[in-house]
Amino acid sequence: MEVCSSRAGHESLQHQLFHVTLGGKLYLSPTTETPQAVLDIATGDASWVLDYANQHPSASVIANDTSHAQLKTAAPNIVLDVGDANENWTYSCQFDFIHCRQHHRRIEERKLFEQGLMFLKPGGWMEMQELCNPVTSDDGTLDEYSPLAKWGRLITEASAQLNRPVDNPTHYASWMRKAGFTNIETVVYKFPTNPWPNDEKGKLKGLWNLYNVIQRLDEFTTVLFTKVLGWSRGDVDAFLVDVRKQLQDKNTHAYWPVWVLCLQSFLG
């Protein structure tokens, strides 16, 4: 798999964005202070797993990904696992904590929750952290006929046609209940489109998010719009000029919802 440095940079910035959004925490689940076995699914550049492993020296942390080409460095308590998380898991232990952040709809979530429950120790926790489309606003400043709102609707529509719907996090809690989890906590945060919020933390998050989105807007959009929706490359380019303009407009108080769900297996 080809990995470019801009993607690795994107993931590091995204990691900072999550960190600030979660109030400096790597996760919200009230796990044991001294976990022994932890699994991170779709590790990516390992920003999260490195911080977690360093903060929890008691834990042996399995970092799963289909490729570890993006990995910058490792830690003594990280075990690299190359594998497709959609396949049946063959881990030889059960986990105190299973974490999955931003798998970008590459993993079939219903199966992920079922396997997660099977591989958690009694009372262990699983946590999902995922950004959700479409982009939205609370105060009506994202006009439904505006380019950004249209972009959000079309991305959602095209991803559904590809069977990788970008609004899946809204269904997670019900799928988790179906998988057999009973104790589920949900928190929804916001990634602002630009530094429109009044507070300093919101401004910082908006600035980082804008940088990330502008860098990768073309990549997110082009395949879905041309291959799935049948747009021409020229039409996509022209449309994205208006989307970029609105992304930077501080009068549009838009944001992406970010879903964090913590789920606990039965205590036995």
Ligand SMILES: C[S@@+](CC[C@H](N)C(=O)[O-])C[C@H]1O[C@@H](n2cnc3c(N)ncnc32)[C@H](O)[C@@H]1O
């Ligand atoms: C956006 S990156 C992950 C970011 C990382 N979890 C974080 O939050 O910093 C998505 C990762 O999912 C991995 N991935 C995609 N499909 C996968 C699969 N079926 N099983 C495991 N990992 C997968 C990709 O290789 C990529 O590294």
